[in-house]
Amino acid sequence: MAGVQVSNLSRSFGAHKALDDVSIDFADGGFYALLGPSGSGKTTLLRQIAGFDFPDSGRIAIGGESVERVPVEKRRIGMVFQNYALFPNMSVADNVAFGLSVRGEAKAIIASEVQRALDLVQLGKLGGRRPHQLSGGQRQRVALARAIVTKPRVLLLDEPLGALDKALRVDMQIELKRIQREIGITTIFVTHDQEEALTMSDRIGILRDGRLVQEGPPEEIYDRPKSEFAATFLGDANILRGDTTGTGIRLVDGTAIAAGAGATLAAGAKASCAVRPERIRIATDSGTSDPNANVLRGQISKRIFAGNNSTYFVERDGQTLKVIVQNTGIERLAEGQEVVLRWSPESTVLIAAN
Amino acid sequence: MAGQVASGSRSGLRSALPLLLPAYLWLTVAIFLPLSAMVFFSFMTELPLSGKAWAFTLENYTTFFSQGLYWTLLLASLRLGLEVTLWCVFIGYPAAYVLAKVLKGRSREAIFLLVILPFWSNGLVRIFSWAMVLREGGILDTALNAVLPFKINIDLMYSYPAVIIGLVHSYVPYMVLTCYLTLQAIDDSLIEAGRSLGASRLQMLRWVIIPLSMPGLVAGAALIFVPVVGSFMEPRILGGRTGTFYGTVIEDQFVAVFNWPLGAALSFILLAVVLVILALASPVLRRAA
Numbered sequence: 037m038a039g040v041q042v043s044n045l046s047r048s049f050g051a052h053k054a055l056d057d058v059s060i061d062f063a064d065g066g067f068y069a070l071l072g073p074s075g076s077g078k079t080t081l082l083r084q085i086a087g088f089d090f091p092d093s094g095r096i097a098i099g100g101e102s103v104e105r106v107p108v109e110k111r112r113i114g115m116v117f118q119n120y121a122l123f124p125n126m127s128v129a130d131n132v133a134f135g136l137s138v139r140g141e142a143k144a145i146i147a148s149e150v151q152r153a154l155d156l157v158q159l160g161k162l163g164g165r166r167p168h169q170l171s172g173g174q175r176q177r178v179a180l181a182r183a184i185v186t187k188p189r190v191l192l193l194d195e196p197l198g199a200l201d202k203a204l205r206v207d208m209q210i211e212l213k214r215i216q217r218e219i220g221i222t223t224i225f226v227t228h229d230q231e232e233a234l235t236m237s238d239r240i241g242i243l244r245d246g247r248l249v250q251e252g253p254p255e256e257i258y259d260r261p262k263s264e265f266a267a268t269f270l271g272d273a274n275i276l277r278g279d280t281t282g283t284g285i286r287l288v289d290g291t292a293i294a295a296g297a298g299a300t301l302a303a304g305a306k307a308s309c310a311v312r313p314e315r316i317r318i319a320t321d322s323g324t325s326d327p328n329a330n331v332l333r334g335q336i337s338k339r340i341f342a343g344n345n346s347t348y349f350v351e352r353d354g355q356t357l358k359v360i361v362q363n364t365g366i367e368r369l370a371e372g373q374e375v376v377l378r379w380s381p382e383s384t385v386l387i388a389a390n
Numbered sequence: 391m392a393g394q395v396a397s398g399s400r401s402g403l404r405s406a407l408p409l410l411l412p413a414y415l416w417l418t419v420a421i422f423l424p425l426s427a428m429v430f431f432s433f434m435t436e437l438p439l440s441g442k443a444w445a446f447t448l449e450n451y452t453t454f455f456s457q458g459l460y461w462t463l464l465l466a467s468l469r470l471g472l473e474v475t476l477w478c479v480f481i482g483y484p485a486a487y488v489l490a491k492v493l494k495g496r497s498r499e500a501i502f503l504l505v506i507l508p509f510w511s512n513g514l515v516r517i518f519s520w521a522m523v524l525r526e527g528g529i530l531d532t533a534l535n536a537v538l539p540f541k542i543n544i545d546l547m548y549s550y551p552a553v554i555i556g557l558v559h560s561y562v563p564y565m566v567l568t569c570y571l572t573l574q575a576i577d578d579s580l581i582e583a584g585r586s587l588g589a590s591r592l593q594m595l596r597w598v599i600i601p602l603s604m605p606g607l608v609a610g611a612a613l614i615f616v617p618v619v620g621s622f623m624e625p626r627i628l629g630g631r632t633g634t635f636y637g638t639v640i641e642d643q644f645v646a647v648f649n650w651p652l653g654a655a656l657s658f659i660l661l662a663v664v665l666v667i668l669a670l671a672s673p674v675l676r677r678a679a
Binding site: 108119 | 577582584585586587588589593598601602
């Protein structure tokens with residue numbers, strides 16, 4: 037087991053910069069999600085760490101040892117592919133045994149290790165089956181068992197849950213997390229599903245156009261995004277734009293918005309404030325208990341009822357703001373109603389204009 | 391899955407009949423009838439068309455067993471078939487692998503065209519072109535002597551290697567095409583998965599790629615082995631006097647000696663032997679595939 041350090045990694049395909057000066061420290065034993073839209077470079081980064089492709093410049097170290105020119109078969113990594121990539125000509129047990137057999141391990145050792153790995157993924161009795169006789173979730177488990185049975189230094193997962201249906205995906209998320217904790221392996225997980233990234237990982241790295249946009253624990257990225265992209269890609273966010281006052285912004289119509297967190301900016305520069313929809317309180321009266329609260333007035337253009345919560349779309353000065361309200365059975369506002377939106381400066385993040 | 395397909399085709403047989411009928415009608419007229427006539431001839435003393443008196447006999451078949459020559463020639467032809475098939479595997483399989491897994495886009499199309507090109511040229515023209523290449527003072531001889539500092543004499547014409555060269559050239563596209571199809575169906579991520587587990591390229595070939603492309607190898611081998619065993623054109627033109635094989639003897643019976651009954655009998659013995667070989671090999675091959 038070992039940590040992975042990626043430093044100043046760049047890789048271009050023709051004129052396209054797939055990775056542009058990316059540096060991330062993947063801590064030993066951590067569960068790390070690489071999140072980004074398609075074409076953001078997250079899969080390219082994973083393939084660089086795996087060794088399927090070599091960087092143009094930069095360094096990759098696994099357990100402190102430079103590996104950027106080491107081919108994949110010598111890197112001692114475990115990888116799970118999106119389509120599972122099980123060998124169709126072999127039984128489940130032979131699939132799991134493959135990594136140990138090519139190393140020339142003794143048959144008895146292989147048999148016991150394979151059984152242990154299959155037990156770990158709760159498929160202990162299915163060793164004799166062929167991959168085509170298994171369900172999607174079971175294939176996924178076999179692929180995982182095959183990747184970890186060789187005791188790799190790092191476990192790399194390329195959208196491993198992408199091909200599963202929603203209910204199964206949630207089961208597998210929990211399962212994957214349990215197995216990862218149990219063996220304590222450094223895990224790097226590529227996904228475009230923000231919910232998956234939030235619920236599973238210790239740290240998240242958000243990529244966009246080959247660059248690392250922001251990196252940190254899920255709570256930190258969600259509560260203190262450093263860019264509009266990070267704010268809107270990980271979760272929902274209302275973005276208000278204006279000129280910065282140093283501790284907040286002034287909107288075009290002169291309204292001041294105070295921010296309790298975020299970048300320190302020189303007064304007068306263009307900036308944005310981000311606020312999460314669930315942090316905004318919505319009411320019909322203008323009476324206030326908190327004199328410091330940010331206040332905006334608007335009109336409800338649309339309401340979507342989703343059982344445990346409702347989403348209100350509020351029109352204000354040509355912009356639509358999104359507000360999510362828990363269903364407490366008290367407030368039921370109608371479309372067309374004039375409303376007052378209030379939220380605290382602590383829920384507001386100041387972001388430099390991009 | 392196979393069960394489902396079988397039951398589906400049974401219930402759909404009535405509606406499939408109009409689609410099947412032309413093919414089966416053609417096969418009946420073009421293959422079954424002439425072959426039946428040949429079976430008939432093979433049990434005759436004389437060809438009825440010649441106007442001479444004829445009778446039924448087993449002599450044509452007993453001749454094969456009473457004369458060691460035919461048996462020797464059949465073994466030589468089987469060996470020829472085996473050698474040509476093996477050469478086609480050694481030459482065709484790597485080419486198919488490169489086509490399916492290494493080349494992409496335009497370069498693949500271009501190389502593919504080169505592989506198929508022999509199909510588009512007349513077989514006789516191909517063989518005579520080889521004759522010009524292989525004979526003493528021919529293209530190969532001249533070219534090698536122009537390059538090499540010392541004098542060598544290359545005269546492969548009318549030899550066993552010439553027959554092999556000609557046949558391999560004619561039949562290697564079958565191996566390339568059948569192997570290409572099965573190799574292309576192998577997902578690249580399987581190869582990547584194997585490498586990530588520490589397998590060398592040779593280990594991947596041995597445990598994953600060859601087993602998964604076995605159906606293509608078997609199909610290619612069958613497509614090559616069967617016609618090569620009965621081949622006569624390449625042995626006759628490129629082999630000369632050394633090119634006497636089972637196929638050329640059958641041809642002689644039909645075009646030179648006009649002993650159709652014996653030619654037909656020898657053909658059916660060949661057919662039987664080939665069928666027995668394929669039947670014996672099929673369990674082994676099916677397990678491998």
